[in-house]
Amino acid sequence: MPKGNWNEFKDPLARSKVNNPINTIPKKDQRVRIEKVRSGRKGKTVTLISGLEIPEEECRKLLKALKTSSGTGGTIKGGTLIELQGDQMEIALNYLKREGFHPKQSGN
Numbered sequence: 001m002p003k004g005n006w007n008e009f010k011d012p013l014a015r016s017k018v019n020n021p022i023n024t025i026p027k028k029d030q031r032v033r034i035e036k037v038r039s040g041r042k043g044k045t046v047t048l049i050s051g052l053e054i055p056e057e058e059c060r061k062l063l064k065a066l067k068t069s070s071g072t073g074g075t076i077k078g079g080t081l082i083e084l085q086g087d088q089m090e091i092a093l094n095y096l097k098r099e100g101f102h103p104k105q106s107g108n
Helices: 012-019 056-070 089-098
Strands: 033-037 046-050 074-077 081-085
Touching: 033 089, 046 089, 056 074, 056 081, 056 089
Parallel strands: none
Antiparallel strands: 033 046, 046 081, 074 081
16 A cells, blocks of 8 residues: 555656646637538438647537537547537537637538
8 A cells, every 4th residue: 555645656747737737729729620420420410520629628518518509419539529419510600609719611
């Protein structure tokens, strides 16, 4: 049983990530892209929001707000890619503009 704060075998990089906040780009300067995708999802349309450079905690809050405003489900893939069920393009564009981002529609 370890005594005190001895962390001989713990990863020092993991500790530094917890202690140091993530340096992020201002919301207005981020290259946020919104697109509708069907391929690989058994024919179901999904709205993808990529290019967000925000902390994971803030990303979760944003996802919750987007899901509430659109009335659908969604998830976070890979830490920064937000996936909303259905065609939520207009709702996501309007919401992200209100939050201070400058999203652009990509794809069809």
